[in-house]
Amino acid sequence: VYAQDTERSETTNSAPEKKLTLRENFQETVFFYPQLVSNDSGIVRIHFTMPDATTRWKFMALAHTRSLSHGLIEKEITTSKQLMVMPNLPRYFRNGDSTILKTTVSNRSGNLQTGQVTLELFDPLTNRVQLRRVTDFTANPQQNTTVSQGFTVPQNISVIGCRIIASTSDFSDGEQHLIAVVPDKVMLTEALPFFINQKGTQTFHLDAVSPTKEDYRLTLEVTTNPLWYAVLALPSLQQPQTENISSIAAAFYVNTVGNYIATANPRIVAAIQTLQAEQGNATDYISQLEKNPELKSILLENSPWVLDAQNETERIQSLAQLFDQNRLQQLQQTAFQKIQALQEADGGWSWFKGMPSDRFMTCNVLNIFSMATLTGKTEGGEKEKMMQIKALRYLDNEILKDYEKKNKKLTYSQILYLYVRSFYRDIPLGEALQAHKYYIGLAEKEWNRFSLYEKALTATTLFRYGKPETARKILNSLQEYATVNAELGMFWANNNSSGYSLNSAIQVHTAIMEAFHEIEGNTAHTDLMKQWLLRQKQTQNWGNTPSTVDAIYALLLTGNTQLDSQEQLTVALGNQKIDMNKADQMLGYIKTVYPATAISPDLSQLTITKEQNTPSWGALYLQYFDQLKQVQKKKKDILNIEKKLFIEKNSESGPQLIPLNTSLQIGDKVVVRLTVSLDRDMEYIHLKDSRAACFEPVQQISGNQWKYGTFYYEEIKDGVSNFFIRHLPKGTYVFEYPVWVNQEGIYQDGLATIQSMYAPEFVSHSRSQEIEVR
Missing domain, CATH: 2.60.40.10 (Immunoglobulins)
Structure with missing residues (x-):
């Protein structure tokens, strides 16, 4: 230094x-x-x-x-x-x-x-x-x-x-x-997922991505129980990162099911607590950051990987914290209170507070409550039930409005409504009864033209409403389009999101899993589908909040809730045999982390020996960095973002914006301009801009905005500015926000990233630039 x-x-x-x-x-x-x-x-x-x-x-x-x-x-x-x-x-x-x-x-x-x-x-x-x-x-x-x-x-x-x-x-x-x-770098991950269901020895190899990469960490995970994948994804969602209803509802769900899993596995919880007592408390980032939530928030915004457990002591401590039922119940209650506070007078929920009630978001929240009942084994209290009944009245009124229109088409909105309403068959439909019958009839007739996701929802819905024959026809249709192989299991090759789609490939797949589980009751197909689902996991989760919630739900729904295992595995990375301690053997879960200093070329070869013909899952993850200043703007695609900086200067004709091509001074006012273009309509867009450390936002309070021809929620955080956009029609849009220059030096500006919240593969980022302040 x-x-x-x-x-x-x-x-x-x-x-x-x-x-x-x-x-x-x-x-x-x-x-x-x-x-x-x-x-x-x-x-x-x-x-x-x-x-x-x-x-x-x-x-x-x-x-x-x-x-x-x-x-x-x-x-x-x-x-x-x-x-x-x-x-x-x-x-x-x-x-x-x-x-x-x-x-x-x-x-x-x-x-x-x-x-x-x-x-x-x-x-x-x-x-x-x-x-x-x-x-x-x-x-x-x-x-x-x-x-x-x-x-x-x-x-x-x-x-x-x-x-x-x-x-x-x-x-x-x-x-x-x-x-x-x-970081002044971008974290990249290369994964080698695998599935083994036969005894014997198998070898896997992870290819190096680039000779110039800067290694960060090599992580090996092996488990004989896929429920561990669901369990270890829970912490990433336990506390909402943003105050939108999707994140809050997800927090309610994962803490509900986490509490149930802890209750169902007292032997595992006791063993982890014993190991924690033997190893002592971690003195690493976990304890430091729990004391400083503001610090933790900045790291979550910009470099969430530093919060991962760095060693065995931290891993055991994080597991102990995960199964702390007092903490789980407190987090669950906090999330519930937030959901309750965000419910509008008409019974609906909006994406962010201040936005109008949203049918899609209301369906999502009710779906979360239903999933919690099915996989968290909880009926909820009186307040929870009344809140759901109020939301159902909102949805019933909306479907009644659809029915009263002259052109009564069956669209995604009605299909989603019918699916969510099928969880609540004991709640009377009232005036919406005729509309409900009409749309159920349309679903029976028109399911052939539906997308994969809509077919899965419709099959489950019709089965619940006592129409098993049509439900099985839909299931047979889905099975005809499926691909099955030993490596990937059972999946759908045409499972791709459209730009307007509100469902990722993960969500489509888990909806099909639910339909097969509920209608067929046969684990053969769901086990094969589970194989594909587990291969999509990205170290800690499945890419975004909705996909991760649905993946956790599918794994819990189609498996048991027991975490312990009796199978013995022999695992080696390169020439190094992985020692399985008592915890690994009992949990049926192995996790080994190699820091950058310990990574060598031979560790890219993984050898596993099994003694039984039972399924095992796992993955080898190589995480490495690329310099932020080396990251180029993504080539023009369906969704695009460009970031430019301007100095605001006062003149006789008013403020003028001058492109930033020189050094700045403390006190200068800089306008950040984010230009977004898309070639089709999209829903639920997240635009995130990481600021340079020398900038302080002029606007300090988050809130709803109506600018640039669209309605959005702007969230001001320490390290980033977030824009949550409910609906963005095809076209080009300009978002701007001012910052003050308040630090001298040379700084690297952050990237601007735009992504569809429900189809995360639609993503684009800007380039970074260097900023000098004299």
Whole structure:
């Protein structure tokens, strides 16, 4: 790490020389006490600990008597010191950026103060100081001075500690912060999934992708029980990453089924808890980041792989946390309360709060509740039932409106409604009964023209409504179009999403699995379909939230909920035999992770020996990086994104946008322009723009927007700006948002990515560019 434009620098392993209590609690709310009672003298005593920020605070209180006489008080309080440091820290760093931190030193004393400002960067796990910069300063009485200290953000770290200390002969002050470090690289994954159902020895080989790649990690997973794939995908969805109804409903589902799986496997839970006690608590990122949710959020936005378990201790701890039933129930309840709060007065749900009720989203939420009942073995409470009945009334009213139209066509909307309504056959249809009968009749007649997904939903629906003959005809039709082979199992070669499709290939496949399971009741076909499904898994999940939820549901629906295993496997990577410990043998699940330093060419060869003719699944994943600045804009496709930066300058005719082709200065206003083009109508689009670390968004509050000819929800986060677009017709659209320049240095801008939420294969990204701030 190198320093720039400062007086002295040193790299050291030692701790700070002077012992100083650093300020590190910067919470913005000191306390909130909603119910305080006075003593016999009418006095209320409030006990609290003041945070460490030096700033102004507002104290507000409301007091009332039993007769509702009341009074209000509002006061401002200032916390300060004689000497204070006020560093201008970014929300995050990016690996490889050359940044200059400016620290204001405030001298509130009546004397001239001379001293030193020390900047330290340290590893928060080991407290090892990686860089120490020392700069002299002089501050006049009752005045401020500014100190600049520069460095290059190191590679291969995801969190860095930052201490800024000012000291004189009379006073000292210091702050300590943990700052996320987002990558200047793109994570790529090459996977070798496999399926073995016969005893004997088999060998697999993972080809190297590129001689210039920078390896990150090699991961081997082998299991004799595919339920582990569902279980290990749960953590990625346990807490919604965005406040949209799809993510929140998914969190409700996975915590519901997680709680059920934990209940059904007490022996596994006890064994994992024992192993955790034997190994001790992990001191790695898991514990650090759980204490700092803001830091964790930035890493999830930009580099979620750093949150994966790095060693066996962390793996056991993450499993123990996964099966913590108190935590599961708390997360489930939190998600339920959010779902309840987002339900509109008409009973429907919208994608984001403030958008109008949406039939598709309402069907999705009810589908989630139904799936939780089937695979989580829970009926829900009275509030949950009333909420679902209210939503059904909304859907019944919508289908009635469709029926009252002159041209009564059967479209995807009605097919989805009939499928969701089939879960709730005990709830009367009321005025929608005639419309429901009409569309059921159309489905019986017209199923031949349906897509794969619509056929699967219709088969399940008709079977539930007592029409098994037609349901089996549809199933036979699906089977005719299926492809079956030893390597991939049973799948549909024409299972491809269209641009307008609201269903990924995973969701189509799992809908067919459900139909075969419910109508046929034969595991032979679903086991073959499971083979294809497990090959599509991408390390932690199936690519996006809806696909992962449906994959978990299909695996739970078509299998048992017991996680333990009796089969013995012999596994070797290259010449290294994988030692199976007690946990691996009992769980029937092996996971071995090799960091970059341990990866060698021979590890690309995997050998597995089985002693029984039972199925085993697994995959070998090679994850590696490509430099962000080397990533080129994706070639023109169905969905396209282009990112450009402009400086906003004031002129006599008003603000003008000038293309960014020169260096910037602190205080400049930059407009980020994202141009989106698509050659067909699409639904539920996610546009994500990763900002450079030197930018601070002008707009700080998330909310619904109506601009550029479309309605969308704009979400402002520390590292990214998200745009969630409900419907985007064919054409070209321009999205813009302003940012302030607030840090000197040289920074790599992030990529803009656009993707269909329900057909994730439709994705495009922009290129990155370097930004210089003088």
